[in-house]
Amino acid sequence: MLIRPLVRRLAAYVPGEQPRVKGLIKLNTNENPYPPAPRVLQAVRAAVDGRLRLYPSPTAGRLRERLARFHGCRAENIIIGNGSDELLALAVRALVEPAAGDPDGARDGRSVVQLFHPSYSLYPVLAAIHGARVNRVPLAADYSLPGVAALRRGGQWQFDAALTLVTTPNAPTGRGYATADLRTLCRAQKGVMLLDEAYADFAEENALRLALTLPRVLVARTFSKAYSLCFQRVGYLVGHRALIAALDKIRDSYNVNGLGQIAAEASLAHAAYYRANFRRIITTRRWLAAALGRLGFEALPSQTNFILARPPGPPARDWLEALRARKILVRWFDAEPVRDYLRITVGTPAEALALVQAVRAILAEPRRRG
Numbered sequence: 001m002l003i004r005p006l007v008r009r010l011a012a013y014v015p016g017e018q019p020r021v022k023g024l025i026k027l028n029t030n031e032n033p034y035p036p037a038p039r040v041l042q043a044v045r046a047a048v049d050g051r052l053r054l055y056p057s058p059t060a061g062r063l064r065e066r067l068a069r070f071h072g073c074r075a076e077n078i079i080i081g082n083g084s085d086e087l088l089a090l091a092v093r094a095l096v097e098p099a100a101g102d103p104d105g106a107r108d109g110r111s112v113v114q115l116f117h118p119s120y121s122l123y124p125v126l127a128a129i130h131g132a133r134v135n136r137v138p139l140a141a142d143y144s145l146p147g148v149a150a151l152r153r154g155g156q157w158q159f160d161a162a163l164t165l166v167t168t169p170n171a172p173t174g175r176g177y178a179t180a181d182l183r184t185l186c187r188a189q190k191g192v193m194l195l196d197e198a199y200a201d202f203a204e205e206n207a208l209r210l211a212l213t214l215p216r217v218l219v220a221r222t223f224s225k226a227y228s229l230c231f232q233r234v235g236y237l238v239g240h241r242a243l244i245a246a247l248d249k250i251r252d253s254y255n256v257n258g259l260g261q262i263a264a265e266a267s268l269a270h271a272a273y274y275r276a277n278f279r280r281i282i283t284t285r286r287w288l289a290a291a292l293g294r295l296g297f298e299a300l301p302s303q304t305n306f307i308l309a310r311p312p313g314p315p316a317r318d319w320l321e322a323l324r325a326r327k328i329l330v331r332w333f334d335a336e337p338v339r340d341y342l343r344i345t346v347g348t349p350a351e352a353l354a355l356v357q358a359v360r361a362i363l364a365e366p367r368r369r370g
């Protein structure tokens with residue numbers, strides 16, 4: 001066999017569909033419904049010429065300086081990645097011992113990637129690729145963050161796990177976690193805590209200051225969702241310079257493409273444009289949650305740009321197909337405990353209205369009654 005057993009056995013991550021269907025309303029991968037700021041598009045266009053033959057900055061130096069100013073820290077507290085997904089993988093590789101060849105692994109947390117369930121479904125895949133162990137601990141029944149005392153009582157949580165990955169606000173539930181609660185958990189943890197804040201800009205609070213005050217905490221951010229730059233693949237981590245330096249050692253030399261660096265830098269210069277978009281999305285989110293509620297959906301409270309909602313009547317999977325037939329694409333996860341739910345990205349007001357009208361039409365179909 002040419003392929004390593006670990007790779008042969010591996011169940012790869014399944015990203016959301018990216019169909020190119022005309023007129024499709026795409027509410028399945030939490031993309032921002034608004035385009036990047038006009039000046040950001042200009043900056044990218046202005047950079048597309050003969051200079052594409054040159055390598056970009058290997059350290060993304062200017063972008064790191066600007067982010068440092070934005071967050072009130074130093075460039076050495078920041079590492080940029082090809083999307084935050086790359087940085088999650090780097091964190092696993094730099095901080096977690098593969099389980100093979102680690103005979104004490106069963107007794108301590110050196111080879112453990114710890115995560116709450118449900119959370120971002122990429123995490124266990126990254127652990128599996130690395131040959132690390134996964135400790136998957138259920139969230140509380142209402143998907144809130146279990147407290148330290150409850151985790152101790154439960155007996156499953158490992159306070160010595162090498163790396164704990166927490167999506168906050170959480171995906172796919174949309175729930176926000178209080179920074180005070182996260183701080184308590186971070187302080188109780190002996191290994192590294194990585195707080196994945198992909199949706200923080202749509203939330204009431206964020207935990208970035210924990211990465212600047214606690215030496216074992218990393219915060220991940222991305223330009224994908226809030227800054228409408230999924231296509232460009234730029235994310236970053238903030239944290240203690242010793243942790244950042246460790247990840248920096250093992251990354252590819254030119255991991256962040258040049259146009260992505262330019263787009264991200266320009267985005268930071270137009271914060272007001274993006275803040276207005278965050279407010280619009282939050283307003284649409286409230287409207288959509290209320291409208292779905294009136295139609296019999298049970299919508300979980302969301303601090304993100306999506307809503308996890310349990311549809312009435314037929315199984316969620318049938319709703320996925322019924323909406324797809326009406327050219328509206330949402331996300332359904334074939335996994336407990338979210339199998340009964342749809343994850344719906346908050347689009348523009350017009351897209352949200354189209355979704356609500358499609359739901360009404362589906363509910364009115366005779367075969368779906370009762």
Ligand SMILES: *Cc1c(COP(=O)(O)O)cnc(C)c1O
Nearest residue numbers: 083084085120171198222224235
């Ligand atoms: C979208 C998402 C990411 C990945 O972001 P990229 O920067 O596009 O790689 C990471 N974490 C969570 C929870 C996400 O939803």
